[in-house]
Amino acid sequence: xxxxxxxxxxxxxxxxxxxxxxxxxxxxxxxxxxxxxxxxxxxxxxxxxxxxxxxxxxxxxxxxxxxxxxxxxxxxxxxxxxxxxxxxxxxxxxxxxxxxxxxxxxxxxxxxxxxxxxxxxxxxxxxxxxxxxxx
Numbered sequence: 001x002x003x004x005x006x007x008x009x010x011x012x013x014x015x016x017x018x019x020x021x022x023x024x025x026x027x028x029x030x031x032x033x034x035x036x037x038x039x040x041x042x043x044x045x046x047x048x049x050x051x052x053x054x055x056x057x058x059x060x061x062x063x064x065x066x067x068x069x070x071x072x073x074x075x076x077x078x079x080x081x082x083x084x085x086x087x088x089x090x091x092x093x094x095x096x097x098x099x100x101x102x103x104x105x106x107x108x109x110x111x112x113x114x115x116x117x118x119x120x121x122x123x124x125x126x127x128x129x130x131x132x133x134x135x
Contacts, residue, residue, distance in 0.1 A: 018108045
């Protein structure tokens, strides 16, 4: 058993590894459709994102999809267009984890699937099925 006195919060690098592992467990057909989506982990959303999303505190947002989703305009990149990106926010995710009875890996998978789901315009039921398939 791990000694709780020696536990440390996962770093940005640890969270990136969790996100990549979660992504790798998603159904292959789903991942194939995600080609080109960039996954980034930051401690908090930046000030501009907080204003745009109407956040009262930096802990209000666990993740965010930025870009042009398939539901809004197709997968073809236009000249000068940034790649579609999913942002996962480490500190709000850790705060959520501390207050709930879920594993950190489950929470990261949930946020990742939810944000990628925006890319596809998926329903909550579709996202729940993908998340279940990821284990």
